[in-house]
Amino acid sequence: MPYYKTEIEAGKTIEVIKSHTRSLNDHRPREGREKITPEDMKKINRINTEARLARLINANFGYGDYHLVLTYRKDLRPSPEEAKKRLAKFLRVLRREYKKYKEELKYICVTEYLNTAIHHHLIINGIEANINKIVRDCWEWGSPHFTPLDDTGQYRELAAYFIKETSKTYKANDGGAKQHYTCSRNLIKPVKKTTIIKSINWLDIPKPKKGYYIDKDTVYNGINPFTGAPIQKYTMVKLPEIKGKSG
Template sequence: MPYIEKVTRAGRTVLYERSYSSHIHPPGATRSEKMKDTKESQKKINLRKAITELTILMNANFVPGDYHITLTYERDKRAETVEEAKRDRKIFLDRLRRRMKKEKEICKYIVVTEVGVRGALHHHMVMNQVPVEWIRQAWKHGRIDIRPLDDTGQYSKLAEYFAKYTIRFRELGGKGRAWTRSKNLFRPETKKKIVKNRGYFREEPGTRKGYWLDKRTVCSGISELTGWNFLRYILVKNDGRRGSPS
């Protein structure tokens, strides 16, 4: 019987999402009771949406060798509140964009503000490669740590970290989204279709030639939002670069 399949191609990855709905499901199948609309259930739903959105954006716009940057504060220059940290972040981005515009370089980024366990504020950023000195000159509050993105082209784990930072950000009074992005990022189209099948959809991820399955991305169960079964996973193109992470 039919089920819904969504496919999103982002960079070297393909995100597959299979699910049923109240209109598309096997005969006789029943929907599980949806989770009660509590703050905790809504938090889980919002987190999953944020992880999916950030994964797609990162995989579609950044490549091996681009940067994962951490902007930290020196003790005497620390932001005292989340809103102060957001202002510092904005000033940093304005400086960096001006420099890159002057040099006729494209600036692509996703940045999130993290509140540490002890309340220390700092920022995480994914951006395209630029001279490190430009970043140092734009950030006036402390040290920067720069690590190149790995050569898988699959950054869902990093996206998950970014998404989780948003929860604590809001819990401590942050307004709006904890993360922001440049307007020039490409957002791939998600193609949706109804797949006709004689039974229930397979709850094991599919495979395809030339791709490997990132087992860390396999997620299945009952949707807190709809009460119907779902399956989600990512395949990564195997083009001679590093294979599946251990």
């Protein structure tokens, strides 16, 4: 019986999903399929949200870009609604600053405020300028904190952290966060391709394509909770380029 192989290319990563059904979210009843509880559904939704965000980060950001945290001085902490306005103003001003260097701002951001002091997490693209000074000049309500992205190209842990950071606020749905994250409209979308593989089944231990390695923490062999059919998932990451030795 042939199976479907879906590959989602995002930057240096290729996510692979193998299944006997083309639709991975088939809600039709299937004999032998266990009933999905509300808690199961919440977990599945969180995993899917983390995966979508990881693909978006991987496709658009990398070495030379930054994880930025914007905090507020204690006497300047706003309400969630006011924080949205301040963040929007910051992004408008920052976008103008980028244009001065003939660069286009790219970003993904989340906001958290339940059981913690309100703050914003962003991923922004770096430019050939003093980005530290530019951001500090644009953010007038507190201190920005910078963490450079590494050169792996695989940022699934950062995506999971972003979703964890905003999970309580998102669940509250009180006007502060209508979605887990927001992003600029100029981001590249991951490329998805599905092919039919004429083989009875797949290997339990997948092999990477040439020039890639498999992120072992992403390998999953199990049952699709929606379809009751076997499924395999894993992510391949591009190997670092070997720099030539100087003679």
